[in-house]
Amino acid sequence: MSIQWFPGHMHLTRKAIGQRIKDIDVVIELLDARLPASSANPLLAELTEGRPTLKVLNKQDLADPGRTPAWLDWFNARAGTRAIALDASDSAPARRLIEGCRQLAPNRRGMSRPMRVLIVGVPNVGKSTLINTLSAKRQAKTGDEAGITKQEQRIVLEDDFYLWDTPGMLWPRIVVPQSGERLAASGAVGRNAYDEEEVAMALLDYLKQHYAPLLQARYKLELAAPEIAALPDDELLARIARKRGAVMSGGRLNLQKAAEITLTDFRSASLGRVTLETPEEYARWLAAAQQQEAERAERKAEQRKRDERRARKAAE
Incomplete structure (x- = not known):
């Protein structure tokens, strides 16, 4: 089953991130703790140009508590990356985001060098709820439908800490089929796409x-x-x-x-707390998908060569 969803407003979001990132010190990527790797946007690394990244495994209260530590270790092993898990509705751990960003960019303090943070994530991952918790008031719309936030918003969390919220964004082609299934199951994909x-x-x-x-x-x-x-x-x-x-x-x-x-x-976690992937499982899925992509590219290249040969013969 191949699930793809990249509507027009996501193209605009991609362009907006590309422009905004020039003035950003730290990127917060909000992930779904029930599908940490599947909800990590591979397009982000390209768009954010290697900026320090805080990976936030959101909705940890819905995820399998026995699996979340392995995912935190998996992300924390990456250079320029820190990972934490939290429940966005809990105001106390949510404040850990500010400290996490300051650790990644310790020189950004004070009004002369304010911290500038971009928060990104797939649709319906809980960004708006988190921002409302952080800012102690309802600054962002929330809902259980993918694509609630449609434009960039600037929020001041502290005098020298500015946060830019962006609409939820997937990526143009989901190559790991299992990721598409999990994103759809979580509500990150529009209902008409699956x-x-x-x-x-x-x-x-x-x-x-x-x-x-x-x-x-x-x-x-x-x-x-x-x-x-x-x-x-x-x-x-x-x-x-x-x-x-x-x-x-x-x-x-x-x-x-x-x-x-x-x-x-x-x-809703009425089933209980579950996590739909482990680091080892995702590594296998990704390797298989990459192999299929390589074979697909090879077939396209061979077809292109055959087409060129036929075109040359027809021209002779």
């Missing part, structure tokens, strides 16, 4: 392998965890439909409704 049943089944495919007891408890499945893990994804979705009353006239199952229920339960 099939909810397919995304729900991809989500269930992972959950049944790693969090079967949570599925068992949430949907009152009368199966042992190993039996749940062995179910085909469509059968598991059908069982959820029956348990949650997603049944139409004539006893037909409403799998669309069951998919919506499943995705809502994941997004």
Whole structure:
């Protein structure tokens, strides 16, 4: 399943970041702690020109607490990068962002050298909620739909600390299929860009392998965890439909409704605290995707050569 979503306003955001970054000291990239690598924008490194970056694993209260430390270690091992985890609705840890930025750019202090920070992230990752928490008032619109913020906003957090918020942005081509599935499951992708049943089944495919007891408890499945893990994804979705009353006239199952229920339960953490990837898993997915991309580029190059040969023959 290939999921892509890069609407027009994201092109404008990319241009705006390219202009703004010239005057920025530190970049805060807000990530979803349930899908840390999949929610990290690979376009950002190009746009931010190697600026120091604070990676913030947001929504840590929804993520598997046993997996978050491994992700923090993974990001902290990178040069010019610090990583912290927080829940954006909690005002105390949110203030750690300011200190984290000051550590990355210690010379930016005082009115003569104010700290200038750009905050970026994929849609619906919680940037607006975090900014409202940091500034102690509702300066940014919030919502559960991807793409709420549509233009850049400047917020003063301290006399010498300026924060620029940008609209949520993905990247033009998501090459890791698993990342596209996870971004859609989290609500970072517009609803018209994916099939909810397919995304729900991809989500269930992972959950049944790693969090079967949570599925068992949430949907009152009368199966042992190993039996749940062995179910085909469509059968598991059908069982959820029956348990949650997603049944139409004539006893037909409403799998669309069951998919919506499943995705809502994941997004709200009604299923429990889960993280949909480990550093090791993501490394495997990325390596496979890069191999496929290399093969795709090779096929295109061969096709271009064949086209050129045919064109030369036709011209002779």
